[in-house]
Amino acid sequence: MSATGETALRGQGLYRSFQHPAGPVSVLRGAEVRIAAGEFVTLTAPSGAGKSALLAVLCGFDQPDAGTVEIAGRPVTRPPAWRDCAVLPQSLGLAQELTLAENIALPLRLAPRDRSLPDQDTPDAAVAALLAELDLDGLADRYPHEVSYGQQQRAALARAVIARPRVLLADEPTAHLDQRSAPLVLALLRRRADQGGAVLVASHHEEVHQAADRTLVLDQGRVHDAPTA
Numbered sequence: 260m261s262a263t264g265e266t267a268l269r270g271q272g273l274y275r276s277f278q279h280p281a282g283p284v285s286v287l288r289g290a291e292v293r294i295a296a297g298e299f300v301t302l303t304a305p306s307g308a309g310k311s312a313l314l315a316v317l318c319g320f321d322q323p324d325a326g327t328v329e330i331a332g333r334p335v336t337r338p339p340a341w342r343d344c345a346v347l348p349q350s351l352g353l354a355q356e357l358t359l360a361e362n363i364a365l366p367l368r369l370a371p372r373d374r375s376l377p378d379q380d381t382p383d384a385a386v387a388a389l390l391a392e393l394d395l396d397g398l399a400d401r402y403p404h405e406v407s408y409g410q411q412q413r414a415a416l417a418r419a420v421i422a423r424p425r426v427l428l429a430d431e432p433t434a435h436l437d438q439r440s441a442p443l444v445l446a447l448l449r450r451r452a453d454q455g456g457a458v459l460v461a462s463h464h465e466e467v468h469q470a471a472d473r474t475l476v477l478d479q480g481r482v483h484d485a486p487t488a
């Protein structure tokens with residue numbers, strides 16, 4: 260574990276409920292989250308408990324009914340800057356009219372002055388490196404509908420990490436992957452943490468939790484540390 264102790268992501272007193280004809284669905288009830296720079300943390304809970312809702316609030320895509328979210332000590336912006344926070348949602352959110360390479364490069368084009376590629380990396384080189392790392396060689400010029408869902412999922416992860424966000428949130432990033440691809444994704448998540456990013460991954464998969472520094476449990480709208488074995 261390479262956590263520096265410096266808090267990268269902090270959610271405090273988070274409440275969120277959704278209106279429904281059958282009555283309000285109260286999903287977050289005072290949730291507290293703190294992830295340090297350099298940490299790879301996973302989040303587990305039964306289906307429907309609110310993992311996706313929590314990630315959306317933590318990255319500024321959704322507004323909590325109460326509570327605050329800070330990234331590197333500053334209130335999260337809505338929408339967040341790519342450099343501050345990137346999300347791999349379950350729906351992936353790839354732009355269908357762009358190729359995989361164009362999708363992956365998008366954060367660099369949208370925030371060119373805000374990025375932190377190593378000096379020797381051009382955007383094209385950074386995209387090529389991620390395609391190779393995630394076993395997507397040869398698919399750069401294909402459109403999302405021309406590749407498998409698992410390949411789309413890896414491309415969406417590449418897009419999420421390319422601008423080296425301080426905070427990376429991923430919702431079930433191995434859900435559609437086989438035994439060859441899932442370790443590639445876990446290695447990339449670990450590398451992002453080792454580079455100083457704060458990584459939070461919602462998952463139902465035991466191998467993902469085993470790869471993490473620690474695991475959080477969302478239960479009854481609150482977040483606890485998972486019991487250690």
Ligand SMILES: Nc1ncnc2c1ncn2[C@@H]1O[C@H](COP(=O)(O)OP(=O)(O)OP(=O)(O)O)[C@@H](O)[C@H]1O
Nearest residue numbers: 277278279284286305306307308309310311312313
């Ligand atoms: N817009 C909405 N309106 C009403 N209810 C909602 C809305 N969004 C989510 N919910 C409800 O909030 C709860 C939490 O949903 P969420 O998608 O966060 O769960 P999850 O833990 O990510 O589930 P899964 O593991 O199946 O992805 C669910 O009961 C869901 O039905």
